[in-house]
Amino acid sequence: MPVVNWLKRHLVVIAGLFTLAYLLLPNVIVTVFSFNKPKGRFNYQWQRFSLDAWKKPCGVADMCGSLSISLQIAVWATLGATVLGTMIAFALVRYRFRARGAINSLIFLPMAMPEVVMAASLLTLFLNLGAQLGFWTILIAHIMFCLSFVVTAVKARVMSMDPRLEEAARDLYAGPVQTFLRVTLPIAAPGIAAGALLSFALSFDDFIITNFNAGSTVTFPMFVWGSAQRGTPVQINVIGTAMFLLAVLFVLVSMLITNRRNHQKA
Amino acid sequence: MSTLTEAPPPLAPAEPAAEAPRKRGRFTPYWLLLPGILWLIVFFALPLVYQASTSVQTGSLEEGYKVTWHFATYWDALSEYWPQFLRSLCYAAGATVLCLLLGYPLAYLIAFRAGRWRNLIMILVIAPFFTSFLIRTLAWKTILADNGPIVHALNSLHVLDLTNWLGWTAGDRVLATPLAVVCGLTYNFLPFMILPLYTSLERIDGRLHEAAGDLYAKPWTTFRKVTFPLSMPGVVSGTLLTFIPAAGDYVNSELLGSTDTRMIGNVIQTQFLRILDYPTAAALSFILMAAILAMVTIYIRRSGTEDLV
Amino acid sequence: MTTDNSGDVRLSGIGKTYGAFTAVHPLDLTVPQGSFFALLGASGCGKTTTLRMIAGLEQPTSGTVRLGDQDVTHLPPYKRPVNTVFQSYALFPHLDIFENVAFGLRRRGIKSVKKQVEEMLELVQLGEQARKKPHQLSGGQQQRVAVARALINHPKVLLLDEPLGALDLKLRRQMQLELKRIQTEVGITFIHVTHDQEEAMTMADTVAVMNGGRVEQLGAPTDLYENPKTTFVANFLGTSNLIEAEVDTKDGADVVVKAGGDKLVLPAARCSAPAPAGGKVLVGIRPEKIALAHADDAGAVPQGRNRLTGKIADASFIGVSTQYVIDSPACAGLSVYVQNVERDARLVPGADVVLHWSPAHTFGLDAAQAIDAGTGEEVAA
Numbered sequence: 001m002p003v004v005n006w007l008k009r010h011l012v013v014i015a016g017l018f019t020l021a022y023l024l025l026p027n028v029i030v031t032v033f034s035f036n037k038p039k040g041r042f043n044y045q046w047q048r049f050s051l052d053a054w055k056k057p058c059g060v061a062d063m064c065g066s067l068s069i070s071l072q073i074a075v076w077a078t079l080g081a082t083v084l085g086t087m088i089a090f091a092l093v094r095y096r097f098r099a100r101g102a103i104n105s106l107i108f109l110p111m112a113m114p115e116v117v118m119a120a121s122l123l124t125l126f127l128n129l130g131a132q133l134g135f136w137t138i139l140i141a142h143i144m145f146c147l148s149f150v151v152t153a154v155k156a157r158v159m160s161m162d163p164r165l166e167e168a169a170r171d172l173y174a175g176p177v178q179t180f181l182r183v184t185l186p187i188a189a190p191g192i193a194a195g196a197l198l199s200f201a202l203s204f205d206d207f208i209i210t211n212f213n214a215g216s217t218v219t220f221p222m223f224v225w226g227s228a229q230r231g232t233p234v235q236i237n238v239i240g241t242a243m244f245l246l247a248v249l250f251v252l253v254s255m256l257i258t259n260r261r262n263h264q265k266a
Numbered sequence: 267m268s269t270l271t272e273a274p275p276p277l278a279p280a281e282p283a284a285e286a287p288r289k290r291g292r293f294t295p296y297w298l299l300l301p302g303i304l305w306l307i308v309f310f311a312l313p314l315v316y317q318a319s320t321s322v323q324t325g326s327l328e329e330g331y332k333v334t335w336h337f338a339t340y341w342d343a344l345s346e347y348w349p350q351f352l353r354s355l356c357y358a359a360g361a362t363v364l365c366l367l368l369g370y371p372l373a374y375l376i377a378f379r380a381g382r383w384r385n386l387i388m389i390l391v392i393a394p395f396f397t398s399f400l401i402r403t404l405a406w407k408t409i410l411a412d413n414g415p416i417v418h419a420l421n422s423l424h425v426l427d428l429t430n431w432l433g434w435t436a437g438d439r440v441l442a443t444p445l446a447v448v449c450g451l452t453y454n455f456l457p458f459m460i461l462p463l464y465t466s467l468e469r470i471d472g473r474l475h476e477a478a479g480d481l482y483a484k485p486w487t488t489f490r491k492v493t494f495p496l497s498m499p500g501v502v503s504g505t506l507l508t509f510i511p512a513a514g515d516y517v518n519s520e521l522l523g524s525t526d527t528r529m530i531g532n533v534i535q536t537q538f539l540r541i542l543d544y545p546t547a548a549a550l551s552f553i554l555m556a557a558i559l560a561m562v563t564i565y566i567r568r569s570g571t572e573d574l575v
Numbered sequence: 576m577t578t579d580n581s582g583d584v585r586l587s588g589i590g591k592t593y594g595a596f597t598a599v600h601p602l603d604l605t606v607p608q609g610s611f612f613a614l615l616g617a618s619g620c621g622k623t624t625t626l627r628m629i630a631g632l633e634q635p636t637s638g639t640v641r642l643g644d645q646d647v648t649h650l651p652p653y654k655r656p657v658n659t660v661f662q663s664y665a666l667f668p669h670l671d672i673f674e675n676v677a678f679g680l681r682r683r684g685i686k687s688v689k690k691q692v693e694e695m696l697e698l699v700q701l702g703e704q705a706r707k708k709p710h711q712l713s714g715g716q717q718q719r720v721a722v723a724r725a726l727i728n729h730p731k732v733l734l735l736d737e738p739l740g741a742l743d744l745k746l747r748r749q750m751q752l753e754l755k756r757i758q759t760e761v762g763i764t765f766i767h768v769t770h771d772q773e774e775a776m777t778m779a780d781t782v783a784v785m786n787g788g789r790v791e792q793l794g795a796p797t798d799l800y801e802n803p804k805t806t807f808v809a810n811f812l813g814t815s816n817l818i819e820a821e822v823d824t825k826d827g828a829d830v831v832v833k834a835g836g837d838k839l840v841l842p843a844a845r846c847s848a849p850a851p852a853g854g855k856v857l858v859g860i861r862p863e864k865i866a867l868a869h870a871d872d873a874g875a876v877p878q879g880r881n882r883l884t885g886k887i888a889d890a891s892f893i894g895v896s897t898q899y900v901i902d903s904p905a906c907a908g909l910s911v912y913v914q915n916v917e918r919d920a921r922l923v924p925g926a927d928v929v930l931h932w933s934p935a936h937t938f939g940l941d942a943a944q945a946i947d948a949g950t951g952e953e954v955a956a
């Protein structure tokens with residue numbers, strides 16, 4: 001039976017593509033429904049094609065405001081977590097010191113903790129300290145949970161780095177500062193970039209921790225959450241689609257550039 | 267008394283020239299660690315202490331709370347909310363198993379079979395991250411809609427009869443049932459399963475497959491005896507990265523489920539943000555943390571993998 | 576010879592310990608300006624640590640490092656006029672070849688580096704590759720970049736840490752000659768660390784054989800090979816037959832020893848053991864110095880040669896020569912290499928033979944040492 005044989009041989013591919021479809025189906029729906037013109041307040045049923053939402057992406061009250069808050073928080077959280085996380089990663093890989101085990105656990109635990117636990121306990125702290133919930137408490141929380149991911153990403157990169165490279169730099173008349181700036185940092189850069197990118201995505205998309213510690217500040221995920229109760233504007237889908245396309249485009253362009261660069265030099 | 271000398275094995279212990287962590291400044295590591303670790307202590311560890319203390323307080327919102335070592339809160343919380351606890355663990359376990367079953371073929375496909383499509387598939391796995399997960403979860407409302415094609419298909423294939431009988435769905439609906447919630451959880455945490463799986467699969471030397479084939483292993487045997495054991499680190503970290511957040515999640519239950527699918531995350535959220543019963547919420551959160559940490563520790567010990575992520 | 580001695584490297588009493596482990600026992604070593612010096616030894620013998628102490632990458636526990644008249648013991652590596660070609664090259668992966676080579680110049684604040692870098696790339700025949708990244712080059716090319724990157728700084732001393740270890744055999748031969756050419760051209764002191772005895776002998780004027788953190792013997796390659804002073808050197812450099820013997824008589828220039836039932840003669844000058852009459856001594860002879868005659872032709876062996884009888888246990892034909900393993904009453908498993916000039920068809924396993932060689936090629940070693948040191952088969956301590 002050639003058909004059965006063919007199926008057998010390609011079973012993994014078929015199953016894998018099924019999973020890929022499962023992963024992408026919601027994005028297809030989001031995109032398609034960004035061209036919908038729903039009847040009621042909810043955008044769950046297809047009515048008819050319309051470009052209205054794409055023409056007026058900020059046509060919904062408060063949505064673009066929340067988007068801007070989310071972006072600001074994501075940028076600052078990325079910056080903070082990347083700087084602090086990179087410092088920790090370097091210390092962990094390059095130095096021997098006391099309490100190493102304790103510090104490793106402290107970095108691992110936030111990743112092994114359900115978000116809702118961190119969210120609730122952080123809120124307890126803020127309530128006890130009488131802190132004003134809002135932009136700053138969200139930022140603090142985001143830096144906290146992004147930190148561990150940056151440490152992990154940078155650590156992996158720095159660990160795989162040949163220590164001889166830094167020795168070579170020192171041998172070639174680079175002092176400690178020059179060695180760090182000219183050799184260590186550029187080589188660790190992909191790890192740092194990966195950590196930063198992950199931080200940005202995590203922070204921008206975070207809902208649970210933010211929801212607990214936001215007070216009256218509304219981030220974009222919180223806006224979406226609220227709209228699931230009140231009515232989902234089509235513009236949400238427009239933003240979702242645009243973000244998806246931007247991400248794909250960004251990656252494709254950067255891949256194209258590296259490809260071309262390699263071709264030119266080869 | 268003679269042999270050709272090519273490269274004699276080391277006589278003494280290997281030269282410790284390339285010892286990994288080197289000492290330079292004595293205090294440099296502490297300065298590097300200080301800000302980040304302080305951040306984690308103040309905003310991660312300290313809150314847990316506060317939470318622990320809150321959980322044994324009594325009082326009211328108006329009069330304020332005092333630590334009275336009222337451990338009964340734990341007992342009360344457990345006896346009232348054990349169904350939600352159990353449900354959370356069951357849903358999370360179900361989603362984790364589904365993620366593994368769905369994620370493994372895709373990770374395998376990317377690692378060994380994708381060829382020049384590898385990068386594209388990788389991008390397609392990661393890119394959905396950039397569309398807010400809430401928006402994507404809402405899309406499942408459309409996909410699983412009562413009059414949608416999927417429900418129709420399941421109905422005509424009598425799959426729904428089976429799931430109804432199992433108690434996973436009710437009537438002609440998928441939305442607002444456990445199946446929808448587990449489906450959403452699986453969807454949301456699938457990339458967290460795929461990426462570690464892919465990382466550990468990609469490290470496997472392709473020649474090992476050939477060697478296994480050469481040694482009379484059929485493809486399936488090769489997978490069971492060579493590929494799968496070697497991908498264990500990925501399986502372990504993938505299941506943890508799926509199970510932990512799934513157990514604490516309340517978004518999927520809220521958006522895709524009903525009051526009958528409430529998970530412990532929903533309860534904590536409501537207690538904390540709506541009912542404002544802080545001791546109960548803190549106790550629940552603490553139990554959840556303890557339960558997950560205990561399970562994770564046992565799981566890591568048993569699977570024998572210490573390095574994660 | 577130049578009178579300039581600023582490229583002399585003088586190590587005095589230099590040693591390094593890591594906790595309880597002594598990597599390098601305090602040693603004295605002088606490498607004269609302009610020489611090609613090799614530190615040879617198995618991994619873990621302390622040769623790399625010694626090199627790293629000269630480079631400044633490792634602080635010695637004791638002793639001083641002097642370059643010419645300058646004490647550099649406490650100078651950091653970036654202040655020493657010494658450059659290193661690292662094991663597996665350590666080329667900066669994020670910089671192209673040009674920038675890799677220009678790195679040292681730029682760090683010293685030199686602005687116009689273009690001409691110098693181009694000249695240096697020409698010297699190592701890589702002018703075309705200037706804008707490639709290291710991973711785009713072959714192993715041999717990367718190796719030359721590493722040399723160029725170090726040499727462009729005109730160091731007083733160039734240190735090479737197993738520079739050819741990652742190359743395949745053919746390329747290694749080629750690069751050995753290439754490095755030798757460059758060294759002659761630039762006239763800089765080269766200190767070369769290697770575990771490959773052939774590489775050390777081909778390239779260096781002076782070789783120091785290191786073992787267990789000490790220098791076992793130092794000298795010109797021919798000297799080390801022909802007249803090893805320890806069993807380690809005898810076995811590590813090439814192959815030696817070491818025969819346990821007892822000193823019979825000692826008269827002036829010659830020592831007569833008894834091995835099995837036979838008497839052997841060795842020059843007293845080539846005996847590094849005290850060798851009192853009746854004492855034990857190890858008699859050494861290189862396999863290629865031994866001639867082989869079939870037992871039937873024993874009468875044709877000239878007088879005055881050391882001779883042993885034996886039986887061929889094994890013979891392997893390897894092209895230029897045939898290698899025999901011969902069991903003799905004096906010593907089992909003797910190696911003999913016979914050039915394939917006229918092959919004697921009777922010399923097959925099982926044949927009785929006479930081994931004979933000139934006493935002048937014989938050397939004597941202290942019998943108190945491990946006989947198999949440096950063979951690679953000794954039991955690890």
